[in-house]
Amino acid sequence: MKKNDTNNFGIFNNLQEANDRLDAIIENSFDGIYITDGNANTIKANKSYEMITGLKKEEVIGKNMLDLVKNNVISVSGSLLAMQKKKPITLQQEFKTGKKALITSSPVIDDNGNIIMVVTNVRDLTEIYNLKEEIGRKQIIDTNKEHKLSPINNNPTIVDDIICVDKKSIEALNIADKVAGLDTTVMLLGETGVGKELFANHIYKNSNRKDKPFIKINCGAISPNLVESELFGYEKGSFTGANKNGKAGLFEVADKGTIFLDEIGELPLDMQVKLLRVLQEQEIERIGGTKPIKIDVRIIAATNADMEDMVENKLFRKDLYYRLMVFPIYIPSLRERKEDIIPLTNLFINNFNDKYGFNKKFSESALSKLKNYDWPGNIRELRNIVERGLIISNTERVNSKDLPLNINPKNNPYGDIELKETNDLKKLVESIELKYINEAYKKYKNVRDAAASLNMDPSTFVRKRKRYTKK
Numbered sequence: 001m002k003k004n005d006t007n008n009f010g011i012f013n014n015l016q017e018a019n020d021r022l023d024a025i026i027e028n029s030f031d032g033i034y035i036t037d038g039n040a041n042t043i044k045a046n047k048s049y050e051m052i053t054g055l056k057k058e059e060v061i062g063k064n065m066l067d068l069v070k071n072n073v074i075s076v077s078g079s080l081l082a083m084q085k086k087k088p089i090t091l092q093q094e095f096k097t098g099k100k101a102l103i104t105s106s107p108v109i110d111d112n113g114n115i116i117m118v119v120t121n122v123r124d125l126t127e128i129y130n131l132k133e134e135i136g137r138k139q140i141i142d143t144n145k146e147h148k149l150s151p152i153n154n155n156p157t158i159v160d161d162i163i164c165v166d167k168k169s170i171e172a173l174n175i176a177d178k179v180a181g182l183d184t185t186v187m188l189l190g191e192t193g194v195g196k197e198l199f200a201n202h203i204y205k206n207s208n209r210k211d212k213p214f215i216k217i218n219c220g221a222i223s224p225n226l227v228e229s230e231l232f233g234y235e236k237g238s239f240t241g242a243n244k245n246g247k248a249g250l251f252e253v254a255d256k257g258t259i260f261l262d263e264i265g266e267l268p269l270d271m272q273v274k275l276l277r278v279l280q281e282q283e284i285e286r287i288g289g290t291k292p293i294k295i296d297v298r299i300i301a302a303t304n305a306d307m308e309d310m311v312e313n314k315l316f317r318k319d320l321y322y323r324l325m326v327f328p329i330y331i332p333s334l335r336e337r338k339e340d341i342i343p344l345t346n347l348f349i350n351n352f353n354d355k356y357g358f359n360k361k362f363s364e365s366a367l368s369k370l371k372n373y374d375w376p377g378n379i380r381e382l383r384n385i386v387e388r389g390l391i392i393s394n395t396e397r398v399n400s401k402d403l404p405l406n407i408n409p410k411n412n413p414y415g416d417i418e419l420k421e422t423n424d425l426k427k428l429v430e431s432i433e434l435k436y437i438n439e440a441y442k443k444y445k446n447v448r449d450a451a452a453s454l455n456m457d458p459s460t461f462v463r464k465r466k467r468y469t470k471k
């Protein structure tokens, strides 16, 4: 039958058909819909409304909102509030079904300013609210440093923000969990950016010393002539320029707690002797001091250097090496645990979407490009690439062309300059700095030489490298 477009029923043939279709639309809406007349009498409620609220249509249709509230059938009425205010009202409400919903009640007002009905939309946001609560809980846990050890099994695991999906990384995390509470020295081994510092945090948080100090020291970042005074402190008047009252070193500050010695391979040889003494005797001596000071610290060390090679080449003391290797944990490179790539990517997409207020997604080809790359800079590099991709892409979808892998800085250090409508020069400069810092570190494999090659102070080098990877 040909539709008559010229009657008052639009695309419908008659009033009955228009009504039936309208009913079907309301009934099949995914959101709950609830309609009252201008006197707050319920005239309609759909299937989704029943599902979300647990109320049957028969319990509400024909009833006045005031009575429903009075009889505790519903706790609060968006329709009544919208009538009072003569404007749309949005509320959050929880129902006896356990579902949580966002309720928007909008008054429909005629030409004379009278409310002729109120249409309420009930959107089930249970999942989103639960997620929000979970994030809130997590933030509280992080803030209070009250992490409780989660059982590790073969399922994907997120503990202390460490994502482990691949068997190999789960194994490493399992080992870290086993040793965390044992108060023994731990040596974390693995390439740059694999998560050694994250593992050190995790071990500390799950140790019996979790309420005591946790001091992190990057052995490559302290200039050699300050290492001793920084680590072991000095007595008053022991050298020019020193604080006249003397100063406690970081080992004393960490007493009863834990010290994380990152890049341990860069500890100068004379300091290695002193560290050996800490491990053997549990005591230190300040510069200019006459008597040893007893301390009780747990040491977690980390390196990406080939320590055996260093020992062989007399760059690292053999006795200290064995003392440190009481409990080595090898954290595999990202290319050895490819199953982690996509979950990590998703974590970083979420983090940076939140940080920049984006809602971007990665295309399939972008994800497969990440999965097939060999990640010399490991997770740190993945994190940077994801952040860059999200910033660079001009659309809501990040494509593989937005992910500049295999950049070779020897060619053109600045790449092809493509001016966009907005160019954040600070970010561009940072990304070039980071590129050089990473390349120098890859080449020299230690902070001191890498920093020197860029004419940079080692501590600035470390600070920048860390800062660019901080959330």
Ligand SMILES: Nc1ncnc2c1ncn2[C@@H]1O[C@H](COP(=O)(O)OP(=O)(O)OP(=O)(O)O)[C@@H](O)[C@H]1O
Binding pocket: 161, 162, 163, 164, 190, 191, 192, 193, 194, 195, 196, 197, 198, 199, 262, 303, 304, 344, 347, 379, 380, 383, 469, 470
């Ligand atoms: N399993 C993981 N889950 C989530 N984020 C991770 C994971 N491993 C590492 N990261 C992130 O990757 C970055 C590098 O990690 P981290 O600094 O711990 O590496 P590292 O091995 O100590 O590096 P380096 O040897 O260069 O100091 C950090 O931003 C860290 O949060």
